[in-house]
Amino acid sequence: MTAVSDGPELTRWPAAVAAAYRTAGYWRGQSFGAALREWARRSGDRPAALDGDRTLSYAALDAAADRFAAGLVALGVRAGQRVVVQLPNTADFLPVVFGLWRAGAVPVFALPAHRHSELGYFCRHSDAVALIIPDRIGGFDHRSMVDAIRAQAPTLRHVIVAGEPGPHTALSDIDVEPVELADPDPSGLAFLNLSGGSTGLPKLIPRTADDYLYSVRVSVEICRLGPETRYLCALPVAHNFTLSSPGVLGVLMAGGTVIMCPNPAPDTAFPLIERRRATMTALVPPLALLWLNADRSGVDLSSLRLLQVGGARLPDEAARRVRGELGCALQQVFGMAEGLVNYTRLDDPDEVVNTTQGRPMSPADEVRIVDDADREVPDGQVGHLLTRGPYTVRGYFRAAAHNATAFTAEGFYRTGDLVRRTPDGNLVVTGRAKDQINRGGEKIAVDEIEAHLLAHDAVHDAVLVGVPDQHLGERSCAVVVLRPKAQRPSPAALRRFVRERGLAGYKTPDRIEIVDEFPVTGVGKISRAALRAALRRTFTEER
Numbered sequence: 285m286t287a288v289s290d291g292p293e294l295t296r297w298p299a300a301v302a303a304a305y306r307t308a309g310y311w312r313g314q315s316f317g318a319a320l321r322e323w324a325r326r327s328g329d330r331p332a333a334l335d336g337d338r339t340l341s342y343a344a345l346d347a348a349a350d351r352f353a354a355g356l357v358a359l360g361v362r363a364g365q366r367v368v369v370q371l372p373n374t375a376d377f378l379p380v381v382f383g384l385w386r387a388g389a390v391p392v393f394a395l396p397a398h399r400h401s402e403l404g405y406f407c408r409h410s411d412a413v414a415l416i417i418p419d420r421i422g423g424f425d426h427r428s429m430v431d432a433i434r435a436q437a438p439t440l441r442h443v444i445v446a447g448e449p450g451p452h453t454a455l456s457d458i459d460v461e462p463v464e465l466a467d468p469d470p471s472g473l474a475f476l477n478l479s480g481g482s483t484g485l486p487k488l489i490p491r492t493a494d495d496y497l498y499s500v501r502v503s504v505e506i507c508r509l510g511p512e513t514r515y516l517c518a519l520p521v522a523h524n525f526t527l528s529s530p531g532v533l534g535v536l537m538a539g540g541t542v543i544m545c546p547n548p549a550p551d552t553a554f555p556l557i558e559r560r561r562a563t564m565t566a567l568v569p570p571l572a573l574l575w576l577n578a579d580r581s582g583v584d585l586s587s588l589r590l591l592q593v594g595g596a597r598l599p600d601e602a603a604r605r606v607r608g609e610l611g612c613a614l615q616q617v618f619g620m621a622e623g624l625v626n627y628t629r630l631d632d633p634d635e636v637v638n639t640t641q642g643r644p645m646s647p648a649d650e651v652r653i654v655d656d657a658d659r660e661v662p663d664g665q666v667g668h669l670l671t672r673g674p675y676t677v678r679g680y681f682r683a684a685a686h687n688a689t690a691f692t693a694e695g696f697y698r699t700g701d702l703v704r705r706t707p708d709g710n711l712v713v714t715g716r717a718k719d720q721i722n723r724g725g726e727k728i729a730v731d732e733i734e735a736h737l738l739a740h741d742a743v744h745d746a747v748l749v750g751v752p753d754q755h756l757g758e759r760s761c762a763v764v765v766l767r768p769k770a771q772r773p774s775p776a777a778l779r780r781f782v783r784e785r786g787l788a789g790y791k792t793p794d795r796i797e798i799v800d801e802f803p804v805t806g807v808g809k810i811s812r813a814a815l816r817a818a819l820r821r822t823f824t825e826e827r
């Protein structure tokens with residue numbers, strides 16, 4: 285697997301298109317730092333975020349972001365430099381990220397589940413100068429990864445730890461009197477979002493304040509957020525869904541309150557909803573199912589008015605249960621870190637909300653549903669979803685070769701999703717054409733994991749496929765051919781091998797099958813795509 289690291293950091297929209305987005309009022313030329321200033325002016329002493337017993341007001345967030353920004357500058361972090369941020373759902377996340385933005389630094393968002401191999405890659409590929417991690421989450425000590433990350437990332441100068449720093453810099457020490465800082469260009473690179481990836485290593489997605497704040501503004505309107513909104517942040521805060529659809533940024537824009545939830549499991553989330561009177565939250569389908577099936581006697585979830593579900597296909601049967609059993613409205617959200625987000629609307633008929641993944645949020649979102657030759661298919665027919673618009677990127681960060689196939693010549697992003705459009709204009713996600721497994725909303729690029737398996741010296745070849753799973757939608761199954769003379773590792777040993785390579789736990793193959801050989805056609809070796817399809821069929825039929 286070759287890591288792509290060529291091409292521009294930010295592929296700009298064509299000048300005429302950008303001008304049209306500005307004229308239409310979509311792009312307003314406001315930086316994230318300036319946006320927070322405005323929100324703090326408006327909401328002042330109101331609570332921006334609740335975290336355990338801690339309350340962070342808008343004014344306190346604004347001030348803390350200034351102090352953190354000044355501290356970063358004192359540390360030597362310069363405008364444009366990248367900083368990888370891996371933080372759990374705590375109130376710290378907000379002043380850190382807004383502080384980075386005010387300093388002109390570029391956050392690179394990682395998930396709490398990521399391990400040294402992924403974090404090292406993010407640092408290396410983005411030339412990050414700093415890494416911000418927690419001391420520990422659950423039983424895992426994030427500081428234990430630092431040496432392995434440093435070994436991969438020569439540009440990394442600072443490791444900043446929220447909590448006990450050990451030999452590193454304490455987050456709480458980056459706190460100095462505010463200094464005057466230049467406001468970064470709102471149309472420039474503001475942060476790097478993570479893509480689930482489908483080829484090789486995860487791609488980094490360059491987003492601007494102009495495009496992202498537009499998507500947040502429209503999301504706030506569609507989801508009708510206001511100062512009374514109390515949003516339970518249950519999924520990882522740095523995920524695009526939780527951050528912007530309308531998510532944490534939407535809540536702040538609307539003057540509401542974010543309730544940081546350390547764990548989305550019912551035994552943590554339910555009491556928090558009751559205690560803090562949460563009005564809305566966002567979940568992936570397996571969590572929605574878990575909540576539906578959990579014992580809710582003795583908890584009062586009556587404050588909850590809206591449950592958003594997205595990240596993977598929510599089965600219609602589960603969708604139909606939400607209102608009756610959880611006592612709140614459902615909204616389906618079909619989005620992607622690259623941009624396009626589709627929502628069912630709050631006043632849509634139940635049938636639309638329960639059976640479709642909604643429609644694009646912006647009138648300027650262009651959607652094409654095409655066949656394998658990029659010809660548009662009639663409504664109702666399944667095709668590949670292509671999209672471009674005012675908040676969908678035109679290219680990945682430093683990935684020219686990949687961009688050449690991931691985007692059309694006209695700048696449409698090839699989502700890799702198979703969809704059909706209903707007569708009323710909503711999209712139904714019917715499948716996927718990309719080499720990715722969607723494990724309950726967590727994305728796994730199959731060849732990333734295949735490459736890790738191939739690194740084992742007893743492995744001759746390996747193919748990762750998604751197999752249907754009742755709870756997760758799909759799980760991963762690795763089919764492995766061993767070298768003839770090698771000592772034969774057990775499936776359990778191979779799983780351990782992958783885990784110890786330093787990957788997010790959800791990427792460890794759920795199951796490993798060792799076979800003598802892969803099916804081949806009469807002609808000889810078949811393509812990996814065809815092989816994956818054949819194996820997927822075998823393992824699906826077997827159930």
Ligand code: OOB
Pocket residue numbers: 478479480524525529593594595596597598616617618619620621622625641699701713716722725727
């Ligand atoms: C969200 O973003 P990503 O970047 O983790 O994943 C995007 C992919 C989509 O291309 C699609 O394959 C799948 O996740 N997906 C869905 C879906 N929502 C996302 N597939 C079926 N039904 C849905 N409702 O997952 C994401 C970003 C912003 C908001 C919501 C989700």
